[in-house]
Amino acid sequence: MTGGPVLTAAQMRAAEQAAFDAGIDEYGLMETAGAAAAAIIWRAGHKRDALVLCGPGNNGGDGYVIARLLRDRGVPVRVAALGESCTVSGQRARAAWGGPVENVMRAAPATQLVDALFGTGLTRGLDDAVAARLCALAGAAAISHAIDLPSGIETDSGAILSAVPLFGTCIALGAYKPAHVLQPAAGHMGRLVLADIGIATPATVHRLSAPVLPAPVAQAHKYTRGLVAVVAGDMIGASCLSAEAAARSGAGYVRLLAHGPVPRMSHAIVQHASLDFGRAKAVLVGPGLGRDHAAWERLAAAAKAGVPMVADAGALWLLAEKGWGDLPSPAIVTPHEGEFQRLFGDLPGSKIDRALAAARRSGAVVVYKGADSVIAAPDGRAAVASGASPWLSTAGTGDVLAGLCAGRLAVTGDPFRAACEAVWLHGEAARRAGAAFVADDLLESLPAAIAARL
Ligand SMILES: NC(=O)C1=CN([C@@H]2O[C@H](COP(=O)(O)OP(=O)(O)OC[C@H]3O[C@@H](n4cnc5c(N)ncnc54)[C@H](OP(=O)(O)O)[C@@H]3O)[C@@H](O)[C@H]2O)[C@@H](O)CC1
Numbered sequence: 001m002t003g004g005p006v007l008t009a010a011q012m013r014a015a016e017q018a019a020f021d022a023g024i025d026e027y028g029l030m031e032t033a034g035a036a037a038a039a040i041i042w043r044a045g046h047k048r049d050a051l052v053l054c055g056p057g058n059n060g061g062d063g064y065v066i067a068r069l070l071r072d073r074g075v076p077v078r079v080a081a082l083g084e085s086c087t088v089s090g091q092r093a094r095a096a097w098g099g100p101v102e103n104v105m106r107a108a109p110a111t112q113l114v115d116a117l118f119g120t121g122l123t124r125g126l127d128d129a130v131a132a133r134l135c136a137l138a139g140a141a142a143i144s145h146a147i148d149l150p151s152g153i154e155t156d157s158g159a160i161l162s163a164v165p166l167f168g169t170c171i172a173l174g175a176y177k178p179a180h181v182l183q184p185a186a187g188h189m190g191r192l193v194l195a196d197i198g199i200a201t202p203a204t205v206h207r208l209s210a211p212v213l214p215a216p217v218a219q220a221h222k223y224t225r226g227l228v229a230v231v232a233g234d235m236i237g238a239s240c241l242s243a244e245a246a247a248r249s250g251a252g253y254v255r256l257l258a259h260g261p262v263p264r265m266s267h268a269i270v271q272h273a274s275l276d277f278g279r280a281k282a283v284l285v286g287p288g289l290g291r292d293h294a295a296w297e298r299l300a301a302a303a304k305a306g307v308p309m310v311a312d313a314g315a316l317w318l319l320a321e322k323g324w325g326d327l328p329s330p331a332i333v334t335p336h337e338g339e340f341q342r343l344f345g346d347l348p349g350s351k352i353d354r355a356l357a358a359a360r361r362s363g364a365v366v367v368y369k370g371a372d373s374v375i376a377a378p379d380g381r382a383a384v385a386s387g388a389s390p391w392l393s394t395a396g397t398g399d400v401l402a403g404l405c406a407g408r409l410a411v412t413g414d415p416f417r418a419a420c421e422a423v424w425l426h427g428e429a430a431r432r433a434g435a436a437f438v439a440d441d442l443l444e445s446l447p448a449a450i451a452a453r454l
């Protein structure tokens with residue numbers, strides 16, 4: 001369910017320091033990191049000529065190691081630097097390279113470009129001329145690799161501090177950093193590869209990976225597989241999308257609590273005019289709910305039922321207006337950027353920090369949606385889903401996600417796991433749906449997305 005670790009710059013430094021304290025040699029770690037990156041570059045480019053750009057810190061040190069190891073494999077390599085190395089390991093790596101070092105501003109392009117100017121030690125944007133030169137050299141190369149991070153990106157927030165080209169591949173060293181999974185930085189890395197550098201990287205934040213979904217047991221019936229109650233409102237289309245998604249999430253039974261009969265809906269979804277939460281393992285409130293007094297009464301009734309809840313859309317608007325008092329535990333809330341701001345205000349830090357603070361404050365699992373969705377739990381765990389299809393930015397996809405969250409919550413009873421599974425299935429359904437789909441099309445893709453993870 002959760003993939004590679006995501007560490008901030010300070011956490012990565014602490015992990016490195018722990019390795020040094022345990023006896024790992026600092027220069028040896030740079031050699032390991034450089035060798036891991038060189039192997040990835042070699043697989044992509046073989047003997048195509050390469051230009052390695054080296055900065056003044058340890059990211060530059062990695063660059064000198066990479067250049068030397070590619071040269072050892074017979075690659076025609078040139079190195080260009082931004083001045084001298086100012087770390088002990090970087091100086092040692094440069095000495096071991098031993099070849100000529102050109103000036104970055106005057107170096108000619110090559111078929112392969114390796115950016116080892118700055119990594120986690122970047123403290124400000126690159127000078128305009130250097131950033132422009134980096135963009136020109138990357139643009140002229142057929143193959144481009146960023147070592148640890150593209151230079152010009154803020155490690156912990158994913159902010160772009162100076163002009164950054166689109167790199168074919170970014171090689172994350174030892175662990176992902178927030179910038180690898182958060183926008184806008186993540187959009188500058190065509191492919192992201194995690195290189196093992198042989199040190200422990202304990203983390204509570206991970207990149208979201210494909211879940212393993214158990215099939216129903218032989219004795220399963222519709223109630224053991226989980227009943228989802230979907231509280232409908234006046235905008236019935238949104239409620240229906242959610243109910244249909246819940247019905248295709250692996251849950252056993254979906255009950256739509258709607259005022260009147262709803263035409264053109266799966267016959268398997270049972271319609272009730274009253275707010276009947278009996279035997280429900282999860283209740284979804286929000287999609288199509290509206291914001292009026294009647295909507296508030298329906299939300300309050302659902303909260304009072306004491307059933308694990310997913311709150312989305314109209315329910316989030318009402319919670320922002322009237323406070324968190326009525327939210328049952330466990331709960332999942334699924335705000336997009338605007339809803340998040342309205343619910344939690346201007347929180348400091350990266351999107352991961354903000355999601356975690358919101359989860360702590362609300363006591364709910366927060367699915368902070370976007371091109372980089374962050375799923376955060378009150379206990380400090382988080383998973384980041386990057387690389388979602390941009391075609392998901394269309395009406396109704398949030399209703400589908402909310403239905404999936406409720407369905408997986410009914411199946412698993414675990415709100416963090418359910419939210420992670422739902423976000424992954426939603427992204428996978430979009431990938432399978434291709435381009436220019438509508439939210440309804442995601443429903444068609446869901447059974448296959450689930451089947452692929454059994
Ligand atoms: N620790 C280890 O053993 C391992 C580390 N590893 C590698 O080390 C990387 C981190 O190395 P690092 O901490 O030396 O930082 P790095 O990104 O090279 O830059 C720092 C230098 O740049 C300077 N500077 C900053 N911004 C600037 C700007 N805009 N324009 C100009 N200068 C600027 C800053 O100086 P400042 O002026 O801020 O004092 C400082 O001199 C990490 O990403 C990974 O690749 C791996 O090999 C595994 C083993």
Ligand SMILES: [K+]
Nearest residue numbers: 115118147149
């Ligand atoms: K770099």
